[in-house]
Amino acid sequence: MGNKPSVVMVGLGYIGLPTAALIASKGIKVTGVDIHQHVVDTINKGEIHIVEPDLDGLVHHVVKEGYLTASTTPAEADVYLIAVPTPFKGDHEPDISYVEAATRALLPTLKEGALVIVESTSPVGTTEKMQAVIQAERPELNGKIHMAYCPERVLPGNVIYELEHNDRAIGGIDAASTDRAVAFYKHFVKGELHKTNAKTAEMCKLVENSSRDVQIAFANELSMICDEAGIDVWELINLANKHPRVNILQPGTGVGGHCIAVDPWFIVSEFPKQAKIIRAAREINNYKTEWAIEKVKNTALQFKIDNGRDAKIACMGLAFKPNIDDLRESPALLVTNTLVNDGFHVLAVEPNVNSHKAFEIHDMQEAVAQADIIVYLVAHNEFKDLTVDKTVIDFCNVS
Numbered sequence: 225m226g227n228k229p230s231v232v233m234v235g236l237g238y239i240g241l242p243t244a245a246l247i248a249s250k251g252i253k254v255t256g257v258d259i260h261q262h263v264v265d266t267i268n269k270g271e272i273h274i275v276e277p278d279l280d281g282l283v284h285h286v287v288k289e290g291y292l293t294a295s296t297t298p299a300e301a302d303v304y305l306i307a308v309p310t311p312f313k314g315d316h317e318p319d320i321s322y323v324e325a326a327t328r329a330l331l332p333t334l335k336e337g338a339l340v341i342v343e344s345t346s347p348v349g350t351t352e353k354m355q356a357v358i359q360a361e362r363p364e365l366n367g368k369i370h371m372a373y374c375p376e377r378v379l380p381g382n383v384i385y386e387l388e389h390n391d392r393a394i395g396g397i398d399a400a401s402t403d404r405a406v407a408f409y410k411h412f413v414k415g416e417l418h419k420t421n422a423k424t425a426e427m428c429k430l431v432e433n434s435s436r437d438v439q440i441a442f443a444n445e446l447s448m449i450c451d452e453a454g455i456d457v458w459e460l461i462n463l464a465n466k467h468p469r470v471n472i473l474q475p476g477t478g479v480g481g482h483c484i485a486v487d488p489w490f491i492v493s494e495f496p497k498q499a500k501i502i503r504a505a506r507e508i509n510n511y512k513t514e515w516a517i518e519k520v521k522n523t524a525l526q527f528k529i530d531n532g533r534d535a536k537i538a539c540m541g542l543a544f545k546p547n548i549d550d551l552r553e554s555p556a557l558l559v560t561n562t563l564v565n566d567g568f569h570v571l572a573v574e575p576n577v578n579s580h581k582a583f584e585i586h587d588m589q590e591a592v593a594q595a596d597i598i599v600y601l602v603a604h605n606e607f608k609d610l611t612v613d614k615t616v617i618d619f620c621n622v623s
């Protein structure tokens with residue numbers, strides 16, 4: 225490997241594309257690989273298929289300069305990175321079939337001295353399993369390639385900055401692999417690079433997201449206790465956080481997105497007897513969404529008893545968290561969908577999205593004027609300046 229390695233990035237989604245573009249921006253030749261032809265074609269035009277601030281300019285630049293090209297098949301390279309999906313299947317079992325398919329796709333191009341890095345969030349032991357796949361299919365490379373796991377920690381919406389500046393945990397299958405991977409990340413990461421082994425790095429990623437899930441579950445549990453007790457949970461948390469060693473997170477409509485709501489299950493499914501708090505947190509955060517649905521329904525039914533007609537309910541926000549347009553695994557969307565499907569009169573509002581296949585998206589002011597009940601599901605900035613003199617149900621401290 226010369227000073228600047230050649231790189232293949234397998235998977236060109238929310239993680240793979242920004243990472244490939246950042247590496248390419250350092251003057252390193254990157255081949256991005258994706259199974260979807262339209263993804264490859266879009267990138268080769270210097271355009272992007274996902275929404276992330278500042279990504280379009282970066283991709284346009286590195287494609288134009290010839291440092292990033294996309295393809296449906298891998299080329300031979302010094303370093304291979306894998307950033308394909310790792311969803312769960314069935315009863316919350318991790319599905320590593322995409323990582324295995326990506327690993328198998330690399331097999332024909334692997335050469336002695338190559339470094340293979342898994343970045344996909346993965347259950348503990350995945351990197352060793354992929355090592356076994358390579359050993360079985362290319363036994364002549366045994367002991368002659370390096371492998372490591374390096375999880376991604378970026379926050380959607382701030383990916384380009386965090387990719388470069390976050391610290392990283394890097395765990396090889398052996399010390400030499402760790403050192404190789406650290407040397408590689410030094411080309412484009414300014415954060416500290418912390419050495420460990422593959423299993424610890426795999427668990428580290430799962431633990432980071434589980435820790436946040438547990439902390440949010442505590443806040444959500446408090447919100448339901450306070451509702452029963454007639455206490456303002458936001459005031460309570462604010463007061464409790466004045467303690468020098470207390471830092472409670474914010475309750476909401478539930479926990480969404482395709483990571484924090486997924487990754488803790490990878491620990492629970494592998495360690496079902498031990499992972500009691502982690503499982504409880506997942507259940508509490510899911511229950512918070514059901515609880516919210518019941519609360520809205522009960523308020524609407526009481527409105528009907530009092531007024532002799534159906535309530536018009538403005539559902540304020542559909543995204544999985546504030547100030548983004550991402551609706552994946554969104555508790556707010558689940559609340560809105562459930563109310564619509566159960567026959568309630570819903571006016572859906574989402575300032576960051578123009579249209580939705582299941583229902584009309586209403587103008588914010590128009591919905592507030594028309595509605596009888598205003599339900600704040602996501603704390604979008606746009607909602608904070610609204611003046612509302614109707615019944616308000618606020619799950620996210622907007623009002």
Ligand SMILES: NC(=O)C1=CN([C@@H]2O[C@H](COP(=O)(O)OP(=O)(O)OC[C@H]3O[C@@H](n4cnc5c(N)ncnc54)[C@H](O)[C@@H]3O)[C@@H](O)[C@H]2O)C=CC1
Nearest residue numbers: 235236237238239258259307308309310325326344345376
């Ligand atoms: N999106 C996020 O904010 C974060 C995601 N992660 C993890 O990173 C991994 C990737 O996630 P995203 O980039 O969000 O997923 P994504 O769904 O946006 O992108 C994955 C890409 O991989 C492609 N792909 C699937 N199988 C392939 C194969 N065999 N060969 C080549 N390409 C293939 C898909 O077509 C897709 O374009 C997951 O494990 C996720 O949990 C980790 C931290 C943050």
Ligand SMILES: CC(=O)N[C@@H]1[C@@H](OP(=O)(O)OP(=O)(O)OC[C@H]2O[C@@H](n3ccc(=O)[nH]c3=O)[C@H](O)[C@@H]2O)O[C@H](C(=O)O)[C@@H](O)[C@@H]1O
Nearest residue numbers: 377378379432433436473474475476479480481483544545
């Ligand atoms: C430990 C951690 O902060 N992980 C990050 C997380 O990104 P994500 O955008 O999913 O996290 P988030 O901002 O906490 O939002 C998750 C969900 O939790 C909710 N949420 C968040 C904080 C809070 O106090 N209360 C609350 O209810 C949000 O509304 C949202 O529905 O998961 C990412 C991932 O793994 O994909 C990871 O890279 C990010 O660094």
